[in-house]
Amino acid sequence: MGGHLLGFLKVHIIRGVNLAVRDLRSSDPYVVIKMGSEKQETRVVKKNLNPVWDEDLILPVVEPLPVRLEVYDKDRLTLDDKMGYAEFDFTSFLTEARNVSNEHQINSVITSVKPTRTNCLAQESYITWTNGEVVQNMILRLKDVEHGEIEISLRWKEVLGLLKVHVHKGVNLVNRDWLISDPYVIIKNGNKKFRTHKVKKTLNPVWDVELTLYIVEPLLIRLEVRDKSRFPAEKCMGDAEFDLTPFWQAVKKDLKADSQNNIITTVDPTRDNCLAEESHITRTDEGVVQKMVLRLRNVKHGEVEIKLRWIDIS
Known part of the structure; x- marks a missing residue:
């Protein structure tokens, strides 16, 4: 890994909502996240178009590159089918996480990010001060697919x-x-x-x-x-x-x-x-x-x- 490690981005993959069918009646979805050369993936949830992963994926951050999230249907006999993707920029989140003071009230909103034509947000995303740390919750609308959303949250961990x-x-x-x-x-x-x-x-x-x-x-x-x-x-x-x-x-x-x-x-x-x-x-x-x-x-x-x-x- 080149460059100085800033810390770790903890991406909590919460659930998928109304994902696309890629098998006969359902799908066996899992999530892959990528940033630069780093890649992590969740477990597979079988036969569910509204899967709950409730799983943390952790990416080391040298520079805040865009994160790509991909959803796949797990197949045994053929290549895994694509179920859509989304990208998100966590620059605003990183800035707040690394510079926040402890003066915020519990569960208070620090700032928000609105949906635009260039991001994948399905609705406004709030960066909050929650239980002593900065958290950003997101609902991402999947691209290149008929329908489907992924709910995630971001947390930041400095290197001790x-x-x-x-x-x-x-x-x-x-x-x-x-x-x-x-x-x-x-x-x-x-x-x-x-x-x-x-x-x-x-x-x-x-x-x-x-x-x-x-x-x-x-x-x-x-x-x-x-x-x-x-x-x-x-x-x-x-x-x-x-x-x-x-x-x-x-x-x-x-x-x-x-x-x-x-x-x-x-x-x-x-x-x-x-x-x-x-x-x-x-x-x-x-x-x-x-x-x-x-x-x-x-x-x-x-x-x-x-x-x-x-x-x-x-």
């Missing part, structure tokens, strides 16, 4: 910083192959996936690779170990989740450490986390760091050792 996840090694993993597995790791952050390379024929792999995640809010991050195989099909070798909240709270603390390796806080293993042992969040010469040993779930045994490191980009 970069999270470096160093995936060190796996310990005593379960075997999922005829001989010995070829394990690799997938890290899931929101609707983004990152993966390591595979390590051949070992149940104690050393990946020693660092993945970079843009963080906009301290969500749960999911880790999954898989066996890379053509036959039999790839199988899961266990999964784990870790909550970024304690780490993010440690990052926000204004501590002036007298020495390196100063412990900011400690996170203990509980029934609600995947820690195999207590994990220390420390301030080092690298910044705020947390080392974890994660016990994999849904398998008889196996652990993964990782390290988190925070990079402030403000």
Whole structure:
């Protein structure tokens, strides 16, 4: 991704209204949104011309390019049929979201955007201050189709910083192959996936690779170990989740450490986390760091050792 990342546009796809029929009697619609080279899509809602997706799609924004929304009918035997498209410009929304003050009253209207010949709005769209953030609700009239509308809302998420996840090694993993597995790791952050390379024929792999995640809010991050195989099909070798909240709270603390390796806080293993042992969040010469040993779930045994490191980009 070239240029400086401004933040993330969260597009909440609410529902479709009176969409066009593309099968014999109905359609199986889903939505795709595109901005530049970025592309995200919703799940398919079967046999419904008034589908409710109620789903967030998140686009990284380097510059506020127009967003294109496309609706398709999912087919098994043929290419998916087009059910219309719309485009919208979120420049006004971005300006308000990045410059808003907290002086607005709850649920107050900041400004509005009226339908014109050059936009796809079916009615006036309001940019409001709602529950402590700027929100824009839109009803988009689909083009190149007999009828149909899509209801969406926009929210903006500033980038808090970069999270470096160093995936060190796996310990005593379960075997999922005829001989010995070829394990690799997938890290899931929101609707983004990152993966390591595979390590051949070992149940104690050393990946020693660092993945970079843009963080906009301290969500749960999911880790999954898989066996890379053509036959039999790839199988899961266990999964784990870790909550970024304690780490993010440690990052926000204004501590002036007298020495390196100063412990900011400690996170203990509980029934609600995947820690195999207590994990220390420390301030080092690298910044705020947390080392974890994660016990994999849904398998008889196996652990993964990782390290988190925070990079402030403000």
